[in-house]
Amino acid sequence: MRRVRSRGLWVGYLLMVGVCLAAFGFYLTEARRLVGANYTAMVTDLVRAQEDPDRLRLVLDSLLDSPDRIHLAQLNELIWRIPLRIQGLRNHLLRSDLAPARYTPYLEELTYVESRLPTLEQVIARVGIDNQLTPEEGRQLRELGMELEEALAWSYSELNELLHRASADQRRFMGRLTLAVAVLLLMLLVAIGGVLLMLHRLHDQRETMRHLSLTDQLTGLNNRRRLLQEAGQAFVRGERQGTPLALLLLDLDHFKQINDAYGHPLGDEVLIRFARLLEACARRMDVVARMGGEEFAILMPDSDIAAARRLAERILHAVRDMPLPSRAHAAGLTVSIGVAEAGENGDFERLYAQADRRLYRAKAQGRDRAEG
Known part of the structure; x- marks a missing residue:
């Protein structure tokens, strides 16, 4: 159970790590996309707009050389398109996170261009009447065209540089922000x-503390407290399911003599060997416990008195054959056992008292025997 809970903690942590990494990957992807998209539309419109000054100059040159309707139509199309380009850029800049002080001079220049376009339109309107240019109209058209071409070229060039610097600054900022988030x-x-x-x-x-509180430190068996817990649960199950419950109380015979003759360390070794013997003889479902000193107990769920007696006989024979530490090999070891079965409407105190009386009867009748 403890390993399952610990594994659950670490599985939850690994899932959390996976979710965090996935969220960070999504953030990084979206951040890069949005940073690029923030300036892509402006740069795209600006690149297209930068074609207008060159085209304006070429169309004006062609018109001055040959004032025909084709060149007039091309110039009129530019006069219509340039304000749309300027308005599109103005909207992009106003919606951007750029400081207005950085782009206001260029917008003012473009606004001036917009204010001069009607004058250019008036000049070419007069040309369109007879497809002729007077020297004065040619001079005026050339000067106005150069003025507008230079203003557009300068504004678009400066805005292009501004947008590239701003894009680079934003990418560096997002890089630092991404690092901070990471x-x-x-x-x-x-x-x-x-x-x-x-x-x-x-x-x-x-x-560990719980295990120690329920475990005998010397033998590793359950202690009295754990036996009482298991007994309480066993009585509840027995009453609900109608199954029997038996108890063995065991006490090593003349164990004090082994301690006195060979010392307590060897006596502890004997107790440990006896504990392992009880575990080997008992079933997995049985509760083997050390009650204290040389007294032990085996709680047998779903077992009647006959099954308990059979287990007691196996233990008696196994103890007689159990090898002792080398110095006490000749001493020999036996055990006395009291066997009892829980009655109807009984409890563990009654069961324990009955097994205890039979244990003392086994001792009184010569030891190395089971009573029950």
Whole structure:
């Protein structure tokens, strides 16, 4: 159970790591896309607009050389399209995160271009009447065209440089922000991992303390407290399912003599060997416990008195054949056993008292025997 809970903690942590990494990957992808998209539309419109000054100059030159309707139509189309380009760029810049002070001079220049386009339109309207240019109209058209071409070229060039610098600045900022988010994410994962590790250790410590509180330190068997817990649950199951419950109380015969003759360390070794023998003889479902000193108990769920007696006989024979540590090999070891079965409406105190009386009867009748 403890391993399952610990595994669950770490599986949850790994899932959290996976979710965080997926979220960071999504953030990084979207951040790069949005940073690029923020300026892509402006740069695209600006690149298209930068064609207008060159085209304006070419059309004006052609018109001055040959004032025909084709060139007039081309110039009129430019006069119509240039304000649309300027308005599109103005809308992009006003919606961007650029400081207005950075682009206001260029918008003012473009606004001036817009104000001069009607004058250009008036000049070419007069040319369109007879497809003729007077020297004065030619001079005026050339000067106005150069003025507009230079204003457009300068404004678009400066805006292009501004947008590239702003895009580079934003990418650097997003790079630093991404690094900061990655560091924070890593710190979060480390903190969560640390908390999970602490919880894991606290859980292990709690389970260890619980195990120690229910375990005999010398033999590793269950102690009296654990036996009482298991007995309470066994009585509840027995009453609900109508199954029998038996108890064996065991006490090593003349164990004090082994301690006195060979010392307590050897006596402890004998107790450990006896504990292993009981575990080998009992079933997995049985609860083997050390009650204290040389007294032990075996709680047998779903077992009647006959099954308990059979187990007691096996233990008696096994103890007689159990090898003792080398120095006490000749001493020999026996055990006395009291066997009892829980009656109707009984409890563990009555069952224990009955087995205890039969244990003392076995001792009184010569030891190395089972009574029940």
